[in-house]
Amino acid sequence: MSKEITSRSADYSQWYNDLILKSELADYSAVRGCMIIKPYGYSLWENMQAALDKMFKDSGHVNAYFPLFVPKSLFEAEEANAEGFAKECAVVTHYRLKADVNNKGKLIVDPEAKLEEELIVRPTSEAIIWSTYKNWIQSYRDLPILINQWANVVRWEMRTRLFLRTTEFLWQEGHTAHATKEEALFESKQMLEVYADFAENFMAVPVIKGIKTPNERFAGAEDTYCIETLMQDGKALQAGTSHFLGQNFAKAFDVKFTDKSNTLDYVWATSWGVSTRLIGALVMAHSDDDGLILPPKIAPIQVVIIPVYKNDEQKNLIAQKVNAIIKELKYLNIKVKYDDNDNLRPGWKFAQYEMKGVPLRLTIGARDLEKNVIEIARRDTKEKSSVDLNNVVKTVVDLLEGIQLNMFNRAKQFRDEHITNANTWEDFINLLDNKTGFVSAHWDGTAETEEKIKELSKATIRCIPFDAVKENGECILTGKPSNKRVLFARAY
């Protein structure tokens, strides 16, 4: 493995790529735009999944699985949604290959095996799910349906980036059906809160909750709620979305139910999702020029212990001391790794585990044994200290908690320092160019102005924050009246 990663200041994009590859989160593949999530990266994803899955279940949801393929006729049923995705759909047209008679050992698509109806590889599952819900729902007694699925989806993106935008990606998609508008609205907002909770308390990534403008919202939705995050290069990243779908899909798929008063009405819907993109957010929110910095709550390895010894006698002595500590840590469900690999020297291991973002590193050698201490180094601040062996476990527990908190606070401070008000167009552009981050400004509320601003500044409206205060002002571009500020940023 190469020792160098590009520094953030030299080339932020390259730094990001280097980090992903060299920390072994993922690798490129033989398929354009697709990536291989390596064991270390997948372990991280599993930890994220586990936490989210528990939150979904705690809020009453259950998991199910729907097919990868969507018949074209179903896909096009909800018009706005279908049009929104049409340009990036992979399509299956045939179901068989055959030997190429002109080219020994090669295969060709069998022209005889053309599908009657093309199958779309799902870019999202609303169509297949709502065509199914139609069969499941007759009465208000069948509602609500609160289903989530963990799945892969395919969106044929023109330009891809590891984790941030890949042709195939992993995600979860919740699809719920409700008897009333209020209930569906509540659901979509509740799930946004779940995402915000997860991002902030598990990933240590602060978020801004808000609502998308009509331009930016999900095709087929009445409202799209989102959590927006800020990366270290000052660009924004949408980390999760929750949609209030109104009755759009119920109408498209004719999903009606009889309410208590025996009147027939369309069902109200929501959908919500987060993807492996969160890993990109995690990397770019916290890491430094030495590698990843992972928050303890989702780190695949929380504590690594590295012995330093000159001979087998010392190694055994260390192992004895350390085994007791490992046992206690494991008892507390702390993910600990003891790396006594003889082939690698301690200095190499230090660098390696820093690259991989392990929150705590414990080092113990002969001179520690004499004093009955162990050296503890934290990844987030690079601070080292010596701790009495009798206090190690408690110290580790405290430090893991402290790191989690420190990472969040550090990211939040950076984020807060990068939300700036702009009152003139000059300020607006100047802030985007030089300070970067979110720019809070007035907007006249029209799609035309939003487009124009995007064209001129490359910045989009990330969201209208839920906590935006009423304040009279003038649109940054047109000078027309506005009653609250919205958040602009250049975004991933």
Add this chain to the structure above:
RNA sequence: CGGGAGGUAGUUCAGCUCGGUAGAAUACCUGGUUUGGGACCAGGGGGUCGCAGGUUCGAAUCCUGUCCUCCCGACCA
């Protein structure tokens, strides 16, 4: 999808202009000395030069096509 750059040992790259035995560093293997921030010495193994065609006595090198990656742009929930 347009413009630019790139693909040669596990990795990073040189060699290509001007065709003629496949190179370095690092990693790997063996032995030894080492081990508290990416060790050192000695010896050794490893590449049909992304893939497919073509030109040529001869192609990593020239030509054509194609695949994958990076950067910029357009596109994008």
